[in-house]
Amino acid sequence: MTAIPTVPLNTGAGIPQIGLGTWPLTDSEAADAVVAAARAGYRHFDTATRYGNEAGVAEGMRRSGIDRDELFVTTKLDGEFQGGDRAIPGLEAALERMDLDHVDLLLMHWPLPARGQFVSTWKTFEQLHSDGRARAIGVSNFTPAHLDVLLGEASIVPAVNQIQISPLTPRDEWVTYNARHGIVTESWSPLGGPGAEVLAAPELAPIAQAHGVTVGQVVLRWHVQRGLVPLPKSSNPERMAQNMDVFGFELSDDDMSAIAALERPGTGVDPDRDGH
Ligand code: A2P
Numbered sequence: 001m002t003a004i005p006t007v008p009l010n011t012g013a014g015i016p017q018i019g020l021g022t023w024p025l026t027d028s029e030a031a032d033a034v035v036a037a038a039r040a041g042y043r044h045f046d047t048a049t050r051y052g053n054e055a056g057v058a059e060g061m062r063r064s065g066i067d068r069d070e071l072f073v074t075t076k077l078d079g080e081f082q083g084g085d086r087a088i089p090g091l092e093a094a095l096e097r098m099d100l101d102h103v104d105l106l107l108m109h110w111p112l113p114a115r116g117q118f119v120s121t122w123k124t125f126e127q128l129h130s131d132g133r134a135r136a137i138g139v140s141n142f143t144p145a146h147l148d149v150l151l152g153e154a155s156i157v158p159a160v161n162q163i164q165i166s167p168l169t170p171r172d173e174w175v176t177y178n179a180r181h182g183i184v185t186e187s188w189s190p191l192g193g194p195g196a197e198v199l200a201a202p203e204l205a206p207i208a209q210a211h212g213v214t215v216g217q218v219v220l221r222w223h224v225q226r227g228l229v230p231l232p233k234s235s236n237p238e239r240m241a242q243n244m245d246v247f248g249f250e251l252s253d254d255d256m257s258a259i260a261a262l263e264r265p266g267t268g269v270d271p272d273r274d275g276h
Contacts, residue, residue, distance in 0.1 A: 002247040003041060007229060009159040010182045011136045013104070016072055017224060018244045019044035021188065021233030027056030033235045034060025038071075040241045046162075046186075046231045048076035048109055049094055050276065058098035073098075074105040076140055076162075078276050082108070083117035087124040091133055106134035107162055110275025111146040118146065119153045126156050136160070140188075141271040144177040151181065162186035165228060166198050167219060167259045169268035175226065187223050190230035191216060201262050211249045214242055221246040222259045 006014030020037045022030045022045065030053040034045055038060070047057040054075055061071050075098075081090030091106060106128060111118045118139075125137040138160030142150070151157065161178050165171050165187035178185045192198035196216070204215040211218065216232075220243055223230035232243040251259070269275075 002245070004043065004244055005247065007184055007227070009105075009136050009184055010157055011159055013136060015105070015160070015184065015229060016042070016044035017229050018042070018220070018246070019046045019072070019074070019186070019229065019231045020240070021190075021231040022047050022053055022057055023051045023233060024194070025051075025053050025056070025233075025235060027053050027059070029053075029235060030056035031060040031063065033240075035063050036235075036237045037240050038064035038066055040237065041244055042240070043070055044072040044074075046074045046188075048078070048107075049081070049090065050076070050078045050109060054094055055097045055099075058100055062099075068100075072104040073100070074107060074162075075103050076107040076109040078109040079112050079115065082112060082115060082121040084120075085124050087121055087128060091128055095133065102133050102135055105136045105138060105160060107138045107140045107160065108142075110141045111139070111143075111271055112275050113146060113272060119150060122150055122154055126154070129156060138162070138183070140186075141269065141275060143271055144174060146271065147177065147181070147183075157181060158183050160184045160186055160229075162188055162231070163271075164188050164268050165223065165230075166190055166192040167201070167222065167262040168192055168198050168264045170260055170263055171268075175228065179227065185228050187228045187230040190223050190228075190232050191219055198262065203258050203262060207251070207255050207258065211251070213246075213249060217242060217246050217249075218251070218255075219259070221249065221251055222256060225251055225256065
């Protein structure tokens, strides 16, 4: 198995190109999953205040016995922490739950454009970055239109935009926009979410067979070849190991197009209306 490579962030730090998704695990499930994932070779873990499992993720990081400096952890602050510098106590409470002095990446969980507070919240994120408690800052579920507004006011360009991407919702325009601004795109629910529905698509089986891999590996390889950072969730050690073992084969252009053809236009979350 090849080690997970890193992708450069605009801060100069590197982010491991596959991270472990942890929603909807409880604290104790997340701790066990992180320990198993670290044993398999994962170094990147994704949580959020809203998931209610930050403490478990951090506990798993400690139990793994791996140096904190070799691990990359992300958390996200939801709408409760937008506006009025609320992100400061928000991150402080998260760090206290995690018993950490910094996170590697702090994300604004949703833009909630109707509230009109994502720009002021970003200013608070910039402070949290300059005082070192968030080594990198970014956003989640932001469309190009939201980012146009943010970038018009920001001193710091988000390092990351984490969005819902799977072959069902490939979001080419959003990915291209992010790349044009040096923003790394992370994929949440990269296998299509709970139940991994996309893996049942009959088009995937022959591709997997041709490469001698599983359909899950085909889909995760499709993310990686697009330059994305997928965050597959699994609590099963065998599937965890499988999901990071996608650096030893290459999909052809035909494979990539066949996978992209699984798109179901009009599906997926709508960040203009959805979120919390
Ligand atoms: P499990 O935790 O039992 O492995 P997503 O990351 O898109 O949200 O998908 C998560 C879902 O996909 C979970 O139900 C997870 O179940 C399942 N899953 C994760 N990896 C694989 C895989 N390699 N093959 C099949 N199902 C998978």
